[in-house]
Amino acid sequence: MPEHAEHPPLYVWLDADPRVEPPDTAIEDVPGVPDLDLVVAAIVDGRLGPLLPARIAVSPTPQPGSPRVRHIDVGRLLRDRGIPHRQRFEVLRPPAAARE
Numbered sequence: 001m002p003e004h005a006e007h008p009p010l011y012v013w014l015d016a017d018p019r020v021e022p023p024d025t026a027i028e029d030v031p032g033v034p035d036l037d038l039v040v041a042a043i044v045d046g047r048l049g050p051l052l053p054a055r056i057a058v059s060p061t062p063q064p065g066s067p068r069v070r071h072i073d074v075g076r077l078l079r080d081r082g083i084p085h086r087q088r089f090e091v092l093r094p095p096a097a098a099r100e
Helices: 035-044 074-080
Strands: 009-013 025-028 055-059 070-073
Touching: 009 035, 025 035, 035 055, 035 070, 035 074, 070 074
Parallel strands: none
Antiparallel strands: 009 025, 009 055, 055 070
């Protein structure tokens, strides 16, 4: 997370549940710049990594469960902004029927 940013951070949850876990990272929250623009800039710059989940959450406060948490559909954001990307799905464990 940024330690010496000029502006307070915008907290980002990538894989964590914002209702119960602390944020995964933070990006600078520039006054007057929409949060989506800040998230897009962080994605394009690679600050959120090359692999993103289908949804991320952002909030100006780091407290889990904050009522100011905003959930963002990453695929839609990338499509709407014309950012080239690939869509993948990671299977974490096989379904019970597949193991039989």
